[in-house]
Amino acid sequence: MPRPDRSHERIPQILSAAAKVFAADGVQGARMDDVAKEAGLSKAAIYLYYKNKDALVLALLEQFFAANLEALKLIPQGNSATDRLCLWIDLVSAAMQQGAHFQTVGFEFLAMAGRDTDARQKVLEFYQEYQSAIAQLLVDDGMLPSDAANKAQEIVALLEGINLLWMAQSGDMDFARLAKSGVTALLS
Amino acid sequence: MPRPDRSHERIPQILSAAAKVFAADGVQGARMDDVAKEAGLSKAAIYLYYKNKDALVLALLEQFFAANLEALKLIPQGNSATDRLCLWIDLVSAAMQQGAHFQTVGFEFLAMAGRDTDARQKVLEFYQEYQSAIAQLLVDDGMLPSDAANKAQEIVALLEGINLLWMAQSGDMDFARLAKSGVTALLS
Amino acid sequence: MPRPDRSHERIPQILSAAAKVFAADGVQGARMDDVAKEAGLSKAAIYLYYKNKDALVLALLEQFFAANLEALKLIPQGNSATDRLCLWIDLVSAAMQQGAHFQTVGFEFLAMAGRDTDARQKVLEFYQEYQSAIAQLLVDDGMLPSDAANKAQEIVALLEGINLLWMAQSGDMDFARLAKSGVTALLS
Amino acid sequence: MPRPDRSHERIPQILSAAAKVFAADGVQGARMDDVAKEAGLSKAAIYLYYKNKDALVLALLEQFFAANLEALKLIPQGNSATDRLCLWIDLVSAAMQQGAHFQTVGFEFLAMAGRDTDARQKVLEFYQEYQSAIAQLLVDDGMLPSDAANKAQEIVALLEGINLLWMAQSGDMDFARLAKSGVTALLS
DNA sequence: TATGAATGAGTATTCATTCAT
DNA sequence: TATGAATGAATACTCATTCAT
Incomplete structure (x- = not known):
């Protein structure tokens, strides 16, 4: 039975x-x-x-980054790289309003990465995929691959930094506006 | 004894x-x-x-952010805001090579901020002072105060994000180069 | 296991x-x-x-006094109050021979009562019930309620004092004889 | 110097x-x-x-019982044993109003006696002297020595028991009245 | 698959005691 | 005589983990 x-x-x-x-x-x-x-x-x-x-921690960590990588696949089509990124930022921003505590746990994993090699490895892999996706998007828009890699790193850093500020302000901040403004400036 | x-x-x-x-x-x-x-x-x-x-944790947290605010006072004189920021980034970058574990503990405090209101308050105050200092620097260079506030937030986010990537890569990354390139782009 | x-x-x-x-x-x-x-x-x-x-301490304290109050219910029927008390003293005395350490812990609770308000409250309630039970017994025998209350207090004090001396002498004392003689004198 | x-x-x-x-x-x-x-x-x-x-504990314990033995020397002259005891009770009662916490520490020592042989020995010696003094007083009044010993034990027990009740009631009780009434009854 | 009951190995915190000064 | 600073040895309490059912 x-x-x-x-x-x-x-x-x-x-x-x-x-x-x-x-x-x-x-x-x-x-x-x-x-x-x-x-x-x-x-x-x-x-x-x-x-x-x-x-x-359990590891499983959650993997799920966390897997979900974030999934989000990268949602980068929409559009005219320019800037356009596409801005559209995507809106999606991400909307998702952040929900599941805010899912963001909080992300900082737990970053702290873990500071002390645990395995966790750091996972985090690193995530950022590499993240940067690759952004870089690809820039290349699609005509940027030279070597330039795209650098620019992608700046964009990822900017978005992660804004996320950090957003958390510090308990979500009381217009994530999307700042992110779009920053990304636009970086790409101008 | x-x-x-x-x-x-x-x-x-x-x-x-x-x-x-x-x-x-x-x-x-x-x-x-x-x-x-x-x-x-x-x-x-x-x-x-x-x-x-x-x-003890609280005392260290306070010392950590106090030290980082001290670093803001080291922003040197210079021609343009971009120049001054780039010079300052070099200082910060050099300091980061030493006391790398002092950076790591910073992520602990960010994680703490995610769960502890007092810690979050401290972190928030820190970022506010950080942004004010950068904004002042931009105003000195002729930017409108309202623009400066937004731009400062972008710059702070970018630098914190780069710091995050730097940590994820175990310090194996040219912090100064990326930071200067990003800041320059944001201010162009 | x-x-x-x-x-x-x-x-x-x-x-x-x-x-x-x-x-x-x-x-x-x-x-x-x-x-x-x-x-x-x-x-x-x-x-x-x-x-x-x-x-845990509180639970034991409550059990201790609850058990002592149970013992009051064992006061047997008899002709006179003196008779009934003497018969009861024999019961109590026999019980004391066993579980001598149960007596010792009683002094712990008295000492606690000296410093802890909650414990003192419990002890006080116990003595009040103790005195009421004895007083009732005296009233049953025809004593005026107001006299009975005073006399009951003397009897309780005497029995507790004998218990104290009994403990000081490591149990090497004829509790029942002294108690009966004292109670008889108090009621004569 | x-x-x-x-x-x-x-x-x-x-x-x-x-x-x-x-x-x-x-x-x-x-x-x-x-x-x-x-x-x-x-x-x-x-x-x-x-x-x-x-x-330190031992020193205080000794001082405590020494002081109590000193108090026995204050038993005043008088006509009958009952008179003398009642006068003495007034003295003791007055002293108890002051230094109430000195009474409290007494219960600490009784609890100690329950677990520490040395302390118990001290307590025992004290009670023996206490009883002897009371017995002597009864003999002075014409009682047979063997009867006096027993009666003294009852009196000591009664007074100690009243002390106990007095403590349980946080001193909110007429020690002297109850003690005199009880002692008088025991000696009648 | 599910759990109530149990525990071994910690971990923060306390406190009697010491000692250089 | 007096003490501020220090510590070794506890001790209450916790928690990840196990297992009989």
């Missing part, structure tokens, strides 16, 4: 709970107990799906 | 040890024991100077 | 261990570690049932 | 501070730091006069 496989339900349930708890208490400060409670499961149930806390 | 040190030397001794340990293990992961060991003191001695771990 | 016990058996198991350890080392001197060891549990298990040491 | 011997000033200063702190926090809960602060001395200074905390 096989029971239905609930994994595909449980995993997002757990990861979502973990994101919330990690954002609130920090990765190291979060208790498995609280993740379980948030997920509406027993603590032991978490261990059915993740070998230990580290594995 | 002689006591060669005077009490007023203990504070920097402890803060410096804390910075190192917090950078290595994270604020929450750091053990008071390790801070003490790094400082060459007994654990109880730490408690003579800081009521508890939170107080 | 099998778990033969059910949860509802843990509470008496822990309280009994606590009584022993508190009697031996004092409430403040007792280590949770030792309570756990005495109870045959891990320290963490104690915390599953009591939030902290204070809660 | 010999400095004046301050011992005879310091000792009562320290013991008095210790009594206060022990009464407030319990013997085991009291911190040497607090005793020092209360005495207006440095912690290390306490150690000039007492080898360690145990020695």
